[in-house]
Amino acid sequence: MELARDQKTSIPKKKKRSERQKDMLSGYLYIAPFFIIFAIIGLYPALFSIYLAFQKWSGFGPMEFAGLNNFAIVLQDPLFWKSLYNTLIMGVLGTAPQLIVGIVLAYFLNMAAVKFSNFFRVTIFMPYITSMVAVALVFGVFFSSNESSLANFIIGWFGMDPVNWKTSEWGAKIAISLMVFWRWVGYNTIIYLAGLQSIPKDLYEAATIDGANKIQQFFHVTIPLLKPFIVLTVFMSTVGAMQLFAEPTVFLGGQAFNRDEAMTVVMYLYRDAFNLNSFGTASATAVLLLIFIVAIAGLNTWLTSGKKAKRGRI
């Protein structure tokens, strides 16, 4: 009797513990694929890149410790600074208008009185489904340096002289920024629209009762409540802008790596690695890129979630 009771209590206990162990094992097993893949193609290459940044290596033969030499070479190369400058200029030109126009479009699409909102939503979002290569090729023909290209024809209406879009300092930057703008503005609009739809209607009613007009409502209700979405899009588009590669490379075609009007940091990195076989300096550039991305994304997030936002919190 005594024995039987003991067994009775001990069996469920044992079973429960093994159940928990089973769950533990399953848990680790099920998350393992991600971490195995991450270790092989994420973490190891990232660490190896950092190691390579301190080595002199052409891809063949033994590596040679180079200390900070690679960083010195990159930081003393005017082309690196040019590519960083280009990246920042195109980043600002391509993304800042995108975010502002996106908020305005989302605000309009969210107005209850606007009809065909669904149709506009679909057309404005459509550029996002094209690939960056497709966009760069279409814009490449549109902005061909030829005097009679469509872009030159259009600016001709405004009395402007034809521009050598692919070889002039500002022509290339403006064309590339415009393609970034075109492809992403609808994407941001849709994200802001989702944000706007999460704002409760009674907040606007309360603001109307308090005597706020539409513009005051926009700046004091809409913008503050949209803040998390603005922070997100600013973060994503700055990180994206720092990684600009496909658009300028494809837009400029065969001459992409020989010219500096639109060379970006990632193009500079790619050129060092795969055209010049200088893996050490390319890796140093990659490390610098990481530092810039973290710094700029951090700065932007700090700015967008700064003082203004606190005031807006209700």
Place this chain on the structure above:
Amino acid sequence: MAKTKQKRSLGLVPVYAVLIFASLFSLFPFYWMFVMSTRPSEAYNSIPPALIPGTKLVENFQRVLDSIPFFQSMWNTVLLCTSVTLVVLFISSLAGFAFAKFEFPGKNFFFVAILLTMVIPPQLGLIPQYYLVSELGWLDTLFGAGILYLLNPLGIFLMRQYISQSVPDELIEAAKLDGCSNFRIYRSIVLPIVKPAFATLGIIVFTLVWGEFLWQFTVLRSPESYTLQVALASLNNAYNIDFGMLLSGVFWATAPLIIIFLLFNKLFISSITEGSVKS
């Protein structure tokens, strides 16, 4: 009453003007790409510019087929995107299931670690990744091109959210009492429930891989292994570019996506908002 209504609809005129302009701005490159793909190459510098479709649709596409293995590249792209998407869905749902429903030491640490991997820019490891793939003999193969996209922290995040919301704990408990193994529970209970989330994540991954360029451009070197993006970019390197052919290639490479998008635009748009808003 009527007066205020009239006033309000008049106030909407600038709103419509802006929206119509934005739509035309968005659609024009698609239309123009189509026009150019039906015109002879010289059309791009005719004055006034050609804005109405011409008659060279077939000829231009024929020249695309002569220059690049278009259908092979299309097939490579579809194969690459589909297999990457399936593997990512499997990895993400399995890990999402673990994070949503199992207790194990270090769970939070691992989850935060996954989120942190999103911060590493993909270019940081580019050179070692290239070497790794080349050492393994996967250069110039779809395997080598696909391997990098298997890392998808966002997928795990989305799946965890979805599974913890829509798979009831009671259901799992009940299945366990019936003696179901955890993997069996995943297969017969979790998988059917997460189908809608698969659609969301599937679209995100598929379009991402379809449109990515840097890695495919780095790994794929011979025309037979080209994906559409790399093949299209290679059309642009000739000294004398045939514009009619070039835009014909872009048009036919983009058309399938446009059709899929128009059929499922609601799914596309909601998947993008879900994917980014939840992160």
